[in-house]
Amino acid sequence: MPTPPSISIPASGFPEVQHRSRTKSAFARAREQSKKVDWRALCVPVVQSAVGVASAVNDAREDTLQRQVSEENKQWLERKKEPQDIIDHLGASLSKDWPRSGRAEPPR
Numbered sequence: 001m002p003t004p005p006s007i008s009i010p011a012s013g014f015p016e017v018q019h020r021s022r023t024k025s026a027f028a029r030a031r032e033q034s035k036k037v038d039w040r041a042l043c044v045p046v047v048q049s050a051v052g053v054a055s056a057v058n059d060a061r062e063d064t065l066q067r068q069v070s071e072e073n074k075q076w077l078e079r080k081k082e083p084q085d086i087i088d089h090l091g092a093s094l095s096k097d098w099p100r101s102g103r104a105e106p107p108r
Contacts, residue, residue: 010016024032
């Protein structure tokens with residue numbers, strides 16, 4: 001910590017006012033302080049085995065997510081395929097009636 005400058009107290013009881021240009025800024029003091037610190041001693045060493053475990057957990061999560069997305073995609077495709085199956089089953093005349101009824105999809 002920097003030591004405070006010697007202050008002479010005049011008869012009024014208050015210290016003399018110093019201009020801010022006579023003292024170092026907080027940034028300059030922090031910069032000097034950081035040069036004195038041995039940052040390598042403060043760093044936490046990386047444990048290699050923990051990285052391997054973390055990557056295995058991430059791989060498992062990615063596999064689960066990929067399976068979930070794949071299943072949702074299959075369900076979506078089936079829902080999109082249903083109207084075409086109904087048209088194929090009931091005939092083309094039904095497909096002409098759908099736009100007039102205001103329905104985007106056939107009734108279920």
